[in-house]
Amino acid sequence: MNYQPADPASANSTVLSNIASTVNAQPIIELEHVCKRFGSLEVLTGLTLQVNRGEVYGFLGRNGAGKSTAIKMMMGITKIGSGSIRLFGQSIEGNVIEARQRIGYVAQEQHFYPWMTPKQLSKFVKGFYPKWDQGRYESLLNLFELPMKRKIGNFSGGMKAKLALSMALATQPECLILDEPTAGMDPVARREFLDLVSEEARRAEATIFFSTHLIDDIEAIADRIGIVESGKTVYEGELTPLSDSIATYSIEESLYRPGNVPGEFINGAAQVLQSSARHGRHFLVLQFPYGAPKSPILEYGWQQDDMSLEDVFIAVVARSG
Amino acid sequence: MGWLNLVMKDVREHGISFVVLAVGFVLVVLIALVQQQSGAFSMSGFEVVRFSLITIIPLISFIVGNRLIVREYTGGTRRFIEALPIANFTPLFVKYCVGLLYVGLLCVAVVILAATAANAAEDVTRQYLRLLLMKTCVIGTLFWSLVFFVSFTGRIRLVIYVVLGLTLTYLINMPGFDETRFAPLAIMDRQLFVFERDLIPWRDIVETLLISLAFVVAGFTLALFNEGSIAEQLGKPVSRRDMAAFALLGMGCLTVYTTLQKKWEYETYEFSGENVVRSESPAIAVSYISADNEESAQRIVDSMRDTLTGFQTDIGLSDLPKVQIALNTELERTEIEPELLDGVLVTANFVDYDVFEHSMLQSIAMHHLLLALTNARWDYETRHWLLDGMARWWAEGAEQAKDSSNNDELFALALLTKRRFDFEVSPLLIWQTITDQYGFEAADALSYTAILYLEEMKGKATVVQLAADYINEEVGDSTIESVQRLFSSDLARFEQITGQPLNTFSKQWINWLEQHASRPGVASRIKSVPHLQGDVKNVVDSGYGYRLEASYTLVTQTTDAGSAASAGNMPIPGQCVLRHQLASAYDLETMIYERDRDRQECKLDGIAHSVDSPYASGDRAYVLLEYESEQFHRPIPIWVGRIHIQ
Numbered sequence: 001m002n003y004q005p006a007d008p009a010s011a012n013s014t015v016l017s018n019i020a021s022t023v024n025a026q027p028i029i030e031l032e033h034v035c036k037r038f039g040s041l042e043v044l045t046g047l048t049l050q051v052n053r054g055e056v057y058g059f060l061g062r063n064g065a066g067k068s069t070a071i072k073m074m075m076g077i078t079k080i081g082s083g084s085i086r087l088f089g090q091s092i093e094g095n096v097i098e099a100r101q102r103i104g105y106v107a108q109e110q111h112f113y114p115w116m117t118p119k120q121l122s123k124f125v126k127g128f129y130p131k132w133d134q135g136r137y138e139s140l141l142n143l144f145e146l147p148m149k150r151k152i153g154n155f156s157g158g159m160k161a162k163l164a165l166s167m168a169l170a171t172q173p174e175c176l177i178l179d180e181p182t183a184g185m186d187p188v189a190r191r192e193f194l195d196l197v198s199e200e201a202r203r204a205e206a207t208i209f210f211s212t213h214l215i216d217d218i219e220a221i222a223d224r225i226g227i228v229e230s231g232k233t234v235y236e237g238e239l240t241p242l243s244d245s246i247a248t249y250s251i252e253e254s255l256y257r258p259g260n261v262p263g264e265f266i267n268g269a270a271q272v273l274q275s276s277a278r279h280g281r282h283f284l285v286l287q288f289p290y291g292a293p294k295s296p297i298l299e300y301g302w303q304q305d306d307m308s309l310e311d312v313f314i315a316v317v318a319r320s321g
Numbered sequence: 322m323g324w325l326n327l328v329m330k331d332v333r334e335h336g337i338s339f340v341v342l343a344v345g346f347v348l349v350v351l352i353a354l355v356q357q358q359s360g361a362f363s364m365s366g367f368e369v370v371r372f373s374l375i376t377i378i379p380l381i382s383f384i385v386g387n388r389l390i391v392r393e394y395t396g397g398t399r400r401f402i403e404a405l406p407i408a409n410f411t412p413l414f415v416k417y418c419v420g421l422l423y424v425g426l427l428c429v430a431v432v433i434l435a436a437t438a439a440n441a442a443e444d445v446t447r448q449y450l451r452l453l454l455m456k457t458c459v460i461g462t463l464f465w466s467l468v469f470f471v472s473f474t475g476r477i478r479l480v481i482y483v484v485l486g487l488t489l490t491y492l493i494n495m496p497g498f499d500e501t502r503f504a505p506l507a508i509m510d511r512q513l514f515v516f517e518r519d520l521i522p523w524r525d526i527v528e529t530l531l532i533s534l535a536f537v538v539a540g541f542t543l544a545l546f547n548e549g550s551i552a553e554q555l556g557k558p559v560s561r562r563d564m565a566a567f568a569l570l571g572m573g574c575l576t577v578y579t580t581l582q583k584k585w586e587y588e589t590y591e592f593s594g595e596n597v598v599r600s601e602s603p604a605i606a607v608s609y610i611s612a613d614n615e616e617s618a619q620r621i622v623d624s625m626r627d628t629l630t631g632f633q634t635d636i637g638l639s640d641l642p643k644v645q646i647a648l649n650t651e652l653e654r655t656e657i658e659p660e661l662l663d664g665v666l667v668t669a670n671f672v673d674y675d676v677f678e679h680s681m682l683q684s685i686a687m688h689h690l691l692l693a694l695t696n697a698r699w700d701y702e703t704r705h706w707l708l709d710g711m712a713r714w715w716a717e718g719a720e721q722a723k724d725s726s727n728n729d730e731l732f733a734l735a736l737l738t739k740r741r742f743d744f745e746v747s748p749l750l751i752w753q754t755i756t757d758q759y760g761f762e763a764a765d766a767l768s769y770t771a772i773l774y775l776e777e778m779k780g781k782a783t784v785v786q787l788a789a790d791y792i793n794e795e796v797g798d799s800t801i802e803s804v805q806r807l808f809s810s811d812l813a814r815f816e817q818i819t820g821q822p823l824n825t826f827s828k829q830w831i832n833w834l835e836q837h838a839s840r841p842g843v844a845s846r847i848k849s850v851p852h853l854q855g856d857v858k859n860v861v862d863s864g865y866g867y868r869l870e871a872s873y874t875l876v877t878q879t880t881d882a883g884s885a886a887s888a889g890n891m892p893i894p895g896q897c898v899l900r901h902q903l904a905s906a907y908d909l910e911t912m913i914y915e916r917d918r919d920r921q922e923c924k925l926d927g928i929a930h931s932v933d934s935p936y937a938s939g940d941r942a943y944v945l946l947e948y949e950s951e952q953f954h955r956p957i958p959i960w961v962g963r964i965h966i967q
């Protein structure tokens with residue numbers, strides 16, 4: 001077998017190949033080589049992604065990978081360093097207000113006015129959104145069992161996130177941007193929340209851009225994903241091909257020699273995403289451009305291990321890091 | 322209409338607090354207005370406007386800034402707003418406007434309250450109110466703009482306020498630095514802010530508004546720079562480390578200040594030289610330099626003793642403040658400089674004074690003696706006419722002096738003043754304007770005749786009772802007692818003691834005064850003064866220097882001098898004088914030195930005075946045109962005004 005060490009160029013080629021596959025779709029969100037620097041800290045180093053109409057797009061990345069910065073730039077809250085962002089086919093610059101009216105946005109942390117009740121909140125925000133649907137807002141509050149006349153300051157974090165989602169959906173958005181909205185929620189609340197997001201996406205044919213570092217969330221609802229690491233996209237495409245392209249093999253540490261490979265693979269050259277030792281065994285995570293072999297013939301001592309989506313994510317991220 | 326939602330949100334969030342704050346503000350202003358009437362050295366209720374502007378309104382601006390801006394940052398709610406479909410600029414602009422509107426309303430409120438409290442006895446004209454309102458609102462705008470900017474500095478804002486305050490205090494107290502030449506302090510000048518009634522300080526207003534604009538721009542810049550990250554960082558709550566740093570800084574400043582501060586020692590003021598003529602009871606001391614002046618000093622002590630003893634007996638006071646008079650032969654005859662200093666200290670050139678001038682000196686000493694007795698509370702505008710009138714009344718020896726030539730001159734001066742000023746309202750109710758426009762001599766003469774009329778109508782006992790009411794007045798020890806004084810205004814007090822409303826009294830007194838115009842000694846003096854009108858202009862000459870030019874016109878020909886002039890028998894007898902000096906509100910009551918005086922024949926055709934002006938652009942000059950007649954000891958004011966040198 002021959003294998004190659006991973007390099008950024010090959011990562012980019014993966015990204016580009018996946019984007020190419022969506023070239024005929026109608027893009028709602030387009031980011032091209034977006035960079036952003038705060039002082040000496042380079043947060044985004046060339047983020048490129050595309051979200052098409054009707055998609056549920058999972059935006060995956062470690063904490064500090066630049067997800068929130070990217071979303072803030074999409075919302076026009078943070079200025080773009082370089083590169084371009086287009087929303088609904090128009091550059092975000094100069095069209096921020098119009099874009100925000102068409103987007104339902106749920107921020108990572110909710111900063112509602114604590115003295116307001118959900119009722120007062122709707123009175124306040126509905127003037128900003130031409131398509132505000134008060135009935136929808138109230139029905140969502142009922143669905144989430146959020147009291148209309150209780151001060152938001154007394155709400156738990158989960159309740160505030162649900163309120164934010166209700167508000168975002170009541171604007172009848174063409175696109176929903178969610179920035180790690182389930183962070184801090186208990187599993188039940190998370191599932192409820194995600195179910196609703198998923199249902200809404202199907203019902204209103206809205207585009208959903210969903211940022212998270214929780215693989216389960218992505219798995220639950222995402223059609224396509226983008227993985228960001230160190231400020232740039234390291235994977236963009238569907239989740240299944242990604243998970244199908246990666247496999248983990250292990251061998252007892254005492255039998256492992258550097259350069260050893262699990263076997264000869266006919267599917268072409270594999271990239272080593274990760275090579276590490278733990279619990280007396282040495283692990284190799286390999287990525288196969290055309291999918292990992294289902295039942296490979298392995299060299300003596302090697303075995304193929306099960307791999308969760310989380311393992312896949314870690315491997316991809318680790319390679320980039 | 323997103324901005325309207327933002328406004329309504331701020332109203333809902335802060336409305337109750339702002340209403341409570343406004344109610345508190347109104348209460349404080351009302352209390353200040355009441356206390357102002359009984360406060361030492363207070364002249365006018367409108368001083369409360371200035372007081373509010375330098376104390377309460379900055380404090381309220383600070384609170385408003387804290388609620389409107391700082392809380393958005395410390396609470397993180399700014400992030401909620403910044404994600405709404407609205408330009409980043411808009412929420413800031415709305416906040417600025419809401420705060421400005423609120424502070425502006427308070428500024429309007431304080432002016433209205435002061436006007437309401439003052440209009441019973443002060444000259445509250447629309448022009449004056451417009452001017453005061455304009456200045457108040459400009460300063461209010463400045464404070465709010467400053468607070469708007471500083472509020473974005475979050476946890477270091479208190480330090481900034483302290484540093485700004487200390488810097489300002491240092492500048493104001495710095496020797497050789499005239500802060501009143503620079504906006505915005507020029508607008509806040511202690512005297513001009515309240516007592517300037519004519520000139521609009523356009524340059525200072527524009528400069529102050531430009532400074533405000535600079536603060537606003539700085540505020541927006543700080544709030545929007547780098548996506549607001551600086552303001553957001555600064556907006557984080559004060560940490561223990563910050564607190565410790567601030568405390569250390571504060572203690573350090575305090576230590577430096579107390580180390581450098583000189584200890585204040587009180588030294589009593591008393592003549593210690595050998596050339597002093599004294600009287601033990603009442604305590605009078607007159608100092609002189611040359612032995613030639615001892616006789617004059619003795620004469621002053623004797624006449625002053627008579628006046629003070631009469632006053633002491635009338636009121637029933639066991640003791641009086643000490644009266645000291647210092648001879649300074651370098652002063653002009655007309656220069657009399659009174660001060661409250663361990664009693665009363667008057668500096669004057671009293672050598673060779675005649676009866677009238679002696680009476681004037683005593684009147685001025687009495688004026689300040691009454692101020693000393695009332696802790697200067699009698700200075701307050703609504704009762705100032707009583708102070709002036711009674712000081713002269715006692716100085717003239719009460720009723721004994723009614724038929725003297727002094728009386729004729731004072732009646733003539735009062736009638737001349739009335740002739741120049743068509744009283745639509747009682748002059749007793751617009752005392753500040755009378756003094757401002759015609760000088761304290763005219764005001765003295767008017768008020769003296771009013772007191773004489775009161776004495777004639779109601780008897781000496783009533784005059785004395787009215788004076789005693791102010792002298793023996795007990796000042797409230799608490800705010801509640803001060804508030805209770807709301808129900809005993811000067812007008813009510815006058816009516817209660819004399820049994821006559823002041824307005825009615827005033828009308829009757831004017832009629833009575835007119836009846837004295839035919840008295841030979843009065844009529845001849847009035848006829849000797851031509852009814853002139855003056856006009857003064859500041860011009861730039863060919864050498865780009867400033868010049869003051871004045872001209873005269875004859876209004877009526879009813880006087881001897883006027884008839885002569887109109888018949889072509891020029892010139893008008895007597896001399897016309899232009900006096901000028903750098904302006905402050907009371908300059909008419911201070912002396913203008915010989916070097917700033919131009920004495921000419923009263924020419925009616927063309928420019929009568931053309932003098933080099935020592936003023937620089939931006940100065941205000943107080944200019945006075947007077948007519949000097951041999952029949953009067955003091956010149957008669959023809960035109961008085963402030964000129965803005967531009």
